[in-house]
Each structure stands twice: as structure tokens, then as C-alpha cells.
Amino acid sequence: MKSPAWQLTVHVLGGLAFLALPYIFAPNGLSQLLHLTSNPHELTSFASYLFMLGFFYLNYYYLIPALYFPKKYVRYALSIGAAFGIIFLLLASIDRTAIGPEMYRGRFEEHGHPPPPSNAEASPHDFPPPPSSHQMITDNKPPMGFELSHALFLFLVGVFVSLALRINHRLRQTESEKLNTELSFLKAQINPHFLFNTLNSIYSLAIEQSPHTADAVVKLSSLMRYVMREAATDWVALEHELGYISNYVALQKLRLGDTVELDFGIEGKPNGHKIAPLILISFIENAFKYGVNPQEKSLIQLRISVKEGVLTLTTFNKKVRVFYDEEAASGIGIENTRTRLELLYPDDYELKIGDSVDSFTVDLQLRIA
Structure with missing residues (x-):
């Protein structure tokens, strides 16, 4: 502003x-x-x-x-x-308004008469008589x-x-208020969606009596603190958003252990950039949602790079699930994110989604401030 x-x-x-x-x-x-x-x-x-x-x-x-x-x-x-x-x-x-002395003096010049002599001894007969003040006002108005x-x-x-x-x-x-209302509604949908998935992950660790359960609870606390405090704003520091994503991936790695081959990396530096909160997490959640099955060999690749004001996110996951629960199959996260991208970055993003029989890929290029 x-x-x-x-x-x-x-x-x-x-x-x-x-x-x-x-x-x-x-x-x-x-x-x-x-x-x-x-x-x-x-x-x-x-x-x-x-x-x-x-x-x-x-x-x-x-x-x-x-x-x-x-x-x-x-x-x-x-x-x-x-x-x-x-x-x-x-x-x-x-x-x-009556014409003052300076205005009266100017009327002589505009009517072709020389101004009155400043010398008081000059003879009044030296110059022709000037027009009356009423005539001068009328002629020039x-x-x-x-x-x-x-x-x-x-x-x-x-x-x-x-x-x-x-x-x-x-x-x-009015359009701005409508946009803010719509974005708040979409964000409100994403937050419970994220919490539901994360609690499921910790529940799995608890069932297995994993020693990493306590670490997972700490990371969940950190994630929820971010969602409650920073993600409630319109824009957040890119550094914080990337930290949030790193914590989420670490939490998933704790839960999954060696059952999935995970390739995750972040390249580039935030350099003070800002980004809409929770704009990337749905694509990453989707990779874990559809790409993990303990009974099959799982492969997930997540790469984020920041270069010259452009953030690039690429995800790849091998499809290993045969049956999907209703909440997962609804695709609410990706659809909400697609809508938010259109509202917040209408001309500053390019999204390509590849959905084949055995794999799912996302390629997002986002120009950030």
C-alpha cells in the first residue's frame, strides 16, 4: 500500500x-x-x-x-x-470586485494607451483620456x-x-474484500486438511511404538505454530515457508523410515523474498499421499529451487496405491492450491501436472516478490 x-x-x-x-x-x-x-x-x-x-x-x-x-x-x-x-x-x-490601482493601470496598456505618468508634474493633457473603468471591465469580460x-x-x-x-x-x-474472503475460506480448508494428514502420520508412529514418536510430536508442534501464527497472514517470508516444508518432509521421513526412497533438496537462497503461505504444501502432501505403500517400493522426489526471483517446485512420485480413501481421492488440496494460485499469482505462475498410469508429476514455476 x-x-x-x-x-x-x-x-x-x-x-x-x-x-x-x-x-x-x-x-x-x-x-x-x-x-x-x-x-x-x-x-x-x-x-x-x-x-x-x-x-x-x-x-x-x-x-x-x-x-x-x-x-x-x-x-x-x-x-x-x-x-x-x-x-x-x-x-x-x-x-x-472593484479594480485596484494595478489592475486599472494595466487597462491603459491593453487598450493601446500608455500608462499614466508617474511624475506628478506631468501635464494631464500630454495623453489622451483613458477609457472609463466600467468600459474596461466590460470590454475585457x-x-x-x-x-x-x-x-x-x-x-x-x-x-x-x-x-x-x-x-x-x-x-x-469490493473485489479485494471478496478475494480476501475467498482466500480465507480456501486457507481454512487447507489447515484442517494438513492437520488431519499429519495426525495420521503420528498415529502410525504411535501404533508401531516408534522411538521417533516424541520427535514427531515436537515437529508437529512447530508446524502448527507456523500455521497458527504466520500462515494466518497474507504473505510470509520465503525462508519460513521453506523451513515449514523441511519440517513436514522430516516428519514424513520419521514416519516412513526406510519404506520409501526419498530425494528432497532445496537450492538457492530466499534473499528476503515473500510468498503466499501454504501455497506449496499441497503438492508435497500429494506426493506422500499417493506415493507411499509399505508393501511396494516407493519413490518420491521433491526439489525446490530459487533463482532470480523465480521459485521452481518439481515433484515426482510413483503411484503405488490401489485403493484411495474418499478424502484423498477428492483432491481438495491441489484444487484449492490451483485456485489460490489463480487468485494471488494470475500472471506469475506456470503449473504443469503430469498424471500417468504409474506416476504423478508436478512442475510449478512461480515468480515471487
Whole structure:
């Protein structure tokens, strides 16, 4: 999320660009701003842009959330009308303000007359009489109808642009909340699924009265601590996720002993990368679920590599099971992971699954932050 200072900077620069835009395309460019003190029309035009910018933020941050979204459309329309009325009265007041000395002096030059002499002893007959102040204002100010239409156009632009941006922001916020809800639901499914499988592993050790049962309980405690504390967040350090996977594989190795040929390795360094928690474990669980049978020769290969911001996971297991329990056959883990990958890494992953008669392979390439 962008910092408040960055957001404030963007708003300030955007506001300055909006105020400067009419003068960038003006014949005299930004130098036309110098006439604000000598040309009442320029001052009114600049004030209209300034007021509309203020109304944009009023509408975006207050009127739309307080009146439009709660469907108080009548009050919203009345507020919009009142705001336009106030702005137009302010513009009319500025436009009718008496011309000060500097503005009056500028009118001589704009009408082709030299400015009044600064020397008090100069004869008033040396120069032709200047036009009256009323004539100068009238000659340099468009008709009231043009001023009203110009202000109304800017006002409507402010209304529709702020509405469009606010509605779009709300839609994106709604989509984000929906995504978080869906991810939380998927994660809630994975956690009990993982616990169920791990408890089954420890149960097998206890039945066999294995001396490794205590070590398995300690590793399970470490795994559950990770699931409860860190995996509840949106992103975790890759180093912690890889440690979690290593503990899980070690737990399975304790349970299986020499009944399976296990080739497991991690290459590369995390280097501060982050990853969505529990995004890889389902593929690894699947290898043990379908690739282990004490009555047959089992082979499982698990390789993880991290290189140049790309994590690669490859798994291979020989299919040795003939009968599958209902929970295992449902494939809930892999389907959830596939959905999470699509939600969290829509354009940053490539998943290939090979399902043959006697083997099952997974090849996942994931670009990580």
C-alpha cells in the first residue's frame, strides 16, 4: 500500500497540473498567469478552476460516501445544486470586485494607451483620456452567459469525474474484500486438511511404538505454530515457508523410515523474498499421499529451487496405491492450491501436472516478490 506522504504528493501534483493545464495550451502559455492581477476575466477563470478542484475533493471524500452510496439521492442532488450556487456566487463576486490601482493601470496598456505618468508634474493633457473603468471591465469580460456555461461545464466535469473515480474505487475495494474472503475460506480448508494428514502420520508412529514418536510430536508442534501464527497472514517470508516444508518432509521421513526412497533438496537462497503461505504444501502432501505403500517400493522426489526471483517446485512420485480413501481421492488440496494460485499469482505462475498410469508429476514455476 502506498504511504500517505506519497498519496499527498500525487494529489498536490495532480491539483497543480489541473490548475496549470488551461494556461499550458493558452497562446501566451504560463506567462498569462501574470495577468491575474490586471485582468478580471483571467482572475475569474482561475478562481473557477480553483473552486471546481475544491468541489471535486468535497464530492469525492464527503458527498458521495455520505449521500450517494447510502442512496440519499434527493439530498445528494440538493447538495450538488447548493454547491454550484455557492461557487457561482463567489465567482460573480470576484468578477464584480472593484479594480485596484494595478489592475486599472494595466487597462491603459491593453487598450493601446500608455500608462499614466508617474511624475506628478506631468501635464494631464500630454495623453489622451483613458477609457472609463466600467468600459474596461466590460470590454475585457465575456458575457455573463459564457461565464455561467464555462462554470457549469467545469462543475459537471468535477461531478462526473469524482463519481466515476469513487465508484471505481469502491468496486475495486469490493473485489479485494471478496478475494480476501475467498482466500480465507480456501486457507481454512487447507489447515484442517494438513492437520488431519499429519495426525495420521503420528498415529502410525504411535501404533508401531516408534522411538521417533516424541520427535514427531515436537515437529508437529512447530508446524502448527507456523500455521497458527504466520500462515494466518497474507504473505510470509520465503525462508519460513521453506523451513515449514523441511519440517513436514522430516516428519514424513520419521514416519516412513526406510519404506520409501526419498530425494528432497532445496537450492538457492530466499534473499528476503515473500510468498503466499501454504501455497506449496499441497503438492508435497500429494506426493506422500499417493506415493507411499509399505508393501511396494516407493519413490518420491521433491526439489525446490530459487533463482532470480523465480521459485521452481518439481515433484515426482510413483503411484503405488490401489485403493484411495474418499478424502484423498477428492483432491481438495491441489484444487484449492490451483485456485489460490489463480487468485494471488494470475500472471506469475506456470503449473504443469503430469498424471500417468504409474506416476504423478508436478512442475510449478512461480515468480515471487
